[in-house]
Amino acid sequence: MSEYKHVDTHFMVEEFMLLANCAVAEKIVAHFPSFAILRRHPAAKQKEINEFVELLSQQGFSVATDSSKAFADSLDRAVRPTDPLFNKLIRVMATRCMHQALYFCSADCDPSEFFHYGLAVPLYTHFTSPIRRYADVLAHRLLACAIDIQSLTNEMTDKFAMIKQSDVMNRKNRLAQRASQASS
Numbered sequence: 001m002s003e004y005k006h007v008d009t010h011f012m013v014e015e016f017m018l019l020a021n022c023a024v025a026e027k028i029v030a031h032f033p034s035f036a037i038l039r040r041h042p043a044a045k046q047k048e049i050n051e052f053v054e055l056l057s058q059q060g061f062s063v064a065t066d067s068s069k070a071f072a073d074s075l076d077r078a079v080r081p082t083d084p085l086f087n088k089l090i091r092v093m094a095t096r097c098m099h100q101a102l103y104f105c106s107a108d109c110d111p112s113e114f115f116h117y118g119l120a121v122p123l124y125t126h127f128t129s130p131i132r133r134y135a136d137v138l139a140h141r142l143l144a145c146a147i148d149i150q151s152l153t154n155e156m157t158d159k160f161a162m163i164k165q166s167d168v169m170n171r172k173n174r175l176a177q178r179a180s181q182a183s184s
Contacts, residue, residue, distance in 0.1 A: 017128045018119065018121070020127055020128055021124055021125055021126060021127045021128055022121050022123060022124055024125055024127040024139055024143050025038055025123035025124050025125040025127075025139075026123050027143060027146050027147075028125065028139065028142040028143055028146055029106055029114075029123060030146075031142070031145070031146035032106070032142055032145075032146070032157075033106055034106060034107040034159050035105055035106065035107055035156065035157060035158070035159045035162045036105070036106040036125070036142060037103060037104075037105060037106075037125060037135055037138045037139055037142065037162060037165070037166060038103070038104055038105075038106060038114060038123065038124060038125045039101055039102065039103055039104070039116060039124050039125055039126055039135070040101065040102055040104055040109065040113060040114055040115060040116055040124070041098070041099065041101040041102075041115070041116040041117040041118045041119070041124075042099040042113070042117060043068070043099070043117050044065070044068075044071070044097045044098050044099070044117065045097055045098070045099060048096065048097040049065055049071075049097045052093055052094060052097050053065060055093070056078055056090070059078075061074075061077070061078040062074065063075070063078065067120070068117045068118065068119075068120040069120040071094075072120065075090065075091070075094055078090055098117070098118060099117075100170075100174070101116065101118060102166075102170050103126075103135050103166045103169045103170055103173070104163075104166050105159055105162040105163040105165075105166050107159035107162070107163065108159075108163045108166065125139045126139060127139040127140065127143070133169075134169060135169050138156070138162075138165070141156060142156070
């Protein structure tokens with residue numbers, strides 16, 4: 001088995017997917033401010049991030065935590081070119097300092113909480129994988145209605161139903177992650 005290599009075209013596709021997800025989030029929130037399905041990622045856990053920064057400091061790396069972008073840029077510099085295991089371990093440890101990203105209905109949170117810390121974007125939804133995630137299907141339906149292609153069902157315009165659906169998607173996502181971890 002060999003390690004998966006990321007090439008420039010992969011980065012380009014990922015960037016376009018990120019931009020598409022952000023653009024769709026903006027569109028559906030503008031049209032449906034009280035029942036858009038989005039994904040948010042709270043800021044890192046402060047105690048854990050401080051311990052992580054201290055650990056990296058002992059290894060000779062400086063990590064900025066004043067913003068998610070600064071943190072990500074710091075992690076990109078915290079590498080040992082000849083030690084791929086160390087580099088992978090740093091990423092795993094950084095991930096463990098984070099809160100779980102969550103699906104939510106825009107009616108369920110204050111707009112100041114919509115931010116996606118891990119991606120450093122103000123609005124985000126899952127839109128680009130409708131064959132894999134139900135959240136993407138919902139985003140597609142909201143977008144189709146926002147651009148006058150179809151209408152929404154009554155359930156999709158019910159913010160309480162959408163809040164409940166977000167909770168179900170979060171629970172299923174956690175269960176899938178646990179199953180993945182248990183299998184490996």
